Amino acid sequence: MSHSRVNNQPAGQHGMVVAPGGGGNRNAQNMPVDADGRDWSNGLCGCxxxxxxxxCATVLPCVVYGKNKHRYQHLDQQGTPEPSPGCCSGSCVAHGIFAACGLGFIFQMVNRGHVRHRYNIKGSGCGDCCTSFWCSPCQLVQESREIELEEQSFGTGRY
Known part of the structure; x- marks a missing residue:
């Protein structure tokens, strides 16, 4: 790549998170961004x-967790929405096994941190842990909806 092409690339804007996989609009609802980031596009109780x-998140949280993780990873690694996220994956099975022991929230806490980072959303690991433990179904839906907004920003009409 020539030096002149690099100089002609668009500059990042305040609050924009740039990842190796590119992606769509990570702040599709134009939430205000400050030094700590922005709020979630949808409230926790808006599930x-x-x-x-x-x-599904109430009855089979492992399925929603698996889909969220797969969709997030595809956006992060490929820069495009997952064309057909499956219902069951290795992540779903692992979550289900740990959830049977009361530990599924740990998987959700880690993934929530990744999603927060991708979308420059305010919060902390402690908050992720508490939300994943006490409000598991609502947390999974909130995360799914945030990922969905970026997927919709591609204009494919699938989501």
């Missing part, structure tokens, strides 16, 4: 606005 995901 009922995505009824199907909410029911």
């Amino acid at each position: 009922c606005s995505s009824c199907g995901t909410c029911i």
Whole structure:
């Protein structure tokens, strides 16, 4: 790549998180961004606005966790939405096994941290832990909806 092409690249803007995989609009609802980042695009208690995901996250949280993780990783690594996220994956199975022992929230806490970082969302590991432990279904839906906003920003109409 020539030096002149590098100089002609668009500059990042305040609050923008740039990852190796590129991606779509990571702040699709234009949430205000300050030095600590921004808030989630959807509130934690807004899980009922995505009824199907909410029911699935309540009954089978491992499925929603697995889909969230797979969708996030595809966006992060490929820079595009996952064309057909599967229902069951290795992540889903691992979460299910640990959830049977009461430890599924640990997987969710780690993934929530990755999602927060990708979207420059305010928070901390302690907050991720508490939210994943006490509000598991709502946390999974909130995370899913944040990922969905970036997927929709590609304009594919699939999501």
